[in-house]
Amino acid sequence: MMSAASLDAPRFGTSDPVRALSAVAVRGFTNASEASQAVLGLIHELLGLRVCVVTRVDLVANKLTVVEALDLAGVGISTGLVVAADEMPCDYVVRSATPLQEYDLDGHPAFRRLPARTKLGLRSYIGVPLKRSDGTIWGTLAATDCERRETSEAHLQALTVLARLLVLEYERQEQRDELAAHAKALEERLAISEALDEERVRAVRLQTVVEAAATVSHEINNPLTVLQLRLSRLMKRCSPDDADTIDDLQTALEAAFEIQQVTVQLRSVVQPVNTHYLAGKARMLDLAASTRRQNH
Numbered sequence: 561m562m563s564a565a566s567l568d569a570p571r572f573g574t575s576d577p578v579r580a581l582s583a584v585a586v587r588g589f590t591n592a593s594e595a596s597q598a599v600l601g602l603i604h605e606l607l608g609l610r611v612c613v614v615t616r617v618d619l620v621a622n623k624l625t626v627v628e629a630l631d632l633a634g635v636g637i638s639t640g641l642v643v644a645a646d647e648m649p650c651d652y653v654v655r656s657a658t659p660l661q662e663y664d665l666d667g668h669p670a671f672r673r674l675p676a677r678t679k680l681g682l683r684s685y686i687g688v689p690l691k692r693s694d695g696t697i698w699g700t701l702a703a704t705d706c707e708r709r710e711t712s713e714a715h716l717q718a719l720t721v722l723a724r725l726l727v728l729e730y731e732r733q734e735q736r737d738e739l740a741a742h743a744k745a746l747e748e749r750l751a752i753s754e755a756l757d758e759e760r761v762r763a764v765r766l767q768t769v770v771e772a773a774a775t776v777s778h779e780i781n782n783p784l785t786v787l788q789l790r791l792s793r794l795m796k797r798c799s800p801d802d803a804d805t806i807d808d809l810q811t812a813l814e815a816a817f818e819i820q821q822v823t824v825q826l827r828s829v830v831q832p833v834n835t836h837y838l839a840g841k842a843r844m845l846d847l848a849a850s851t852r853r854q855n856h
Contacts, residue, residue, distance in 0.1 A: 592726075592733035596628035599701070599722050604630060607715050609684060609703035611637055614726065616699040617645050617654040624648055627699065633706050635680045647676035649685050650700040657697055659688045661716055664708050684709040686716060688723045693731060701726060766832060769845070773826040781823045788816045825851055 589595035600612040610633035616625045624645040631637045645651040649671050653660050662685045665671040671685075672678070687702030701723040703711075795809045825847045833849035836842075 589729060591736075592730045593628060595726060595729040597630070599726050600628060600630040603701075603703050603719065603722065604632065606718055607686065607703050607711055608709055609686070609705045609711070611635060611682070611705060612703045613637060614690070614699065614701055615648075615650050617650055617697075619645065619651075619654060622646055624650055635682070635706055637680065643676040647674045649674070649677060649682075649704075650687055650702055653687045653689050653700045653702070654697050657689050657691070659686075659716055659720065661686045661711055663710060681706040683707055684711065686711045686719060688716070688719050690723055690727050690730075692727060769832040770829055773829045773845075777823040777826040780819065784816060784819055784823070788813065788820070791816065822847065 589598065596614050600614070603612045604610065610631070612630040613626050614628040616627050617623070618625075622645045624643050624647075626637060626639055626641040629637050629639050629641070645654075649660055649662070649665065652670070662668055662671065664683055665674075665677060665685055666683060682704045683706055685702065685704045687700045687704075689697045690699045690701055691697050701719060703719070791809055791813050795806065795813070798805050798809065800806075828851040829845075829847070831850060833846045834843040835846040835849070836844075
């Protein structure tokens with residue numbers, strides 16, 4: 561299994577393919593894209609073909625997508641390129657699930673008229689299927705050139721080995737992506753759960769404050785009503801000439817009314833908001849702020 565993290569593939573030359581393959585096999589990569597670029601560079605070094613690609617082929621949609629590309633011939637093949645699958649020889653590799661090795665595509669009756677292949681001017685071709693661990697084929701590892709170049713059975717074997725190593729890297733990448741997606745989903749669920757817990761705590765606190773406010777309002781309002789009635793009766797009994805007594809009673813009634821307004825506010829609390837009580841650490845209920853949302 562591939563295991564390192566340098567993008568530049570080691571160069572051992574075509575005279576030592578076994579050593580070159582071994583060097584790639586023991587390296588490690590941070591992701592499948594990095595592994596692909598290293599493999600494509602090695603294919604170019606070993607085979608001499610200047611266009612090397614990893615493709616994903618969707619036979620149902622007839623779509624070939626270039627997943628990774630190395631284009632040293634300047635034919636216009638790049639990562640992300642999408643063409644009709646049946647216009648490229650990679651389609652045959654995936655459909656037949658077998659390797660394809662052609663010295664000159666122009667001389668092959670099945671490939672010489674493929675539109676995309678003809679437009680790109682591709683001549684020599686060698687490609688192998690990318691087969692998952694479950695046996696399904698999802699694309700190709702291929703090399704091509706706009707010039708005719710010989711490839712050997714040893715080249716085909718090397719390409720097959722690299723394809724297997726590359727599939728392992730892509731499967732590892734998929735596993736990492738799935739784990740990351742699962743971790744993200746769990747994190748989101750946890751955040752939702754924590755938010756719900758906080759909301760439940762706030763709801764319990766609100767209910768507690770509202771119940772306490774209603775209780776205080778009720779307990780104050782009952783004797784306050786009696787007090788207001790008594791003060792009103794005393795006002796009526798006072799002689800018009802007793803200005804001081806009338807003033808005292810009037811002041812007391814106004815204070816009682818203010819207390820009554822506080823009890824009304826207590827019954828209207830919708831969202832408790834506290835504030836500092838004087839300069840100390842103690843806090844108190846801000847009645848105006850606690851009832852403002854309802855007023856708006």
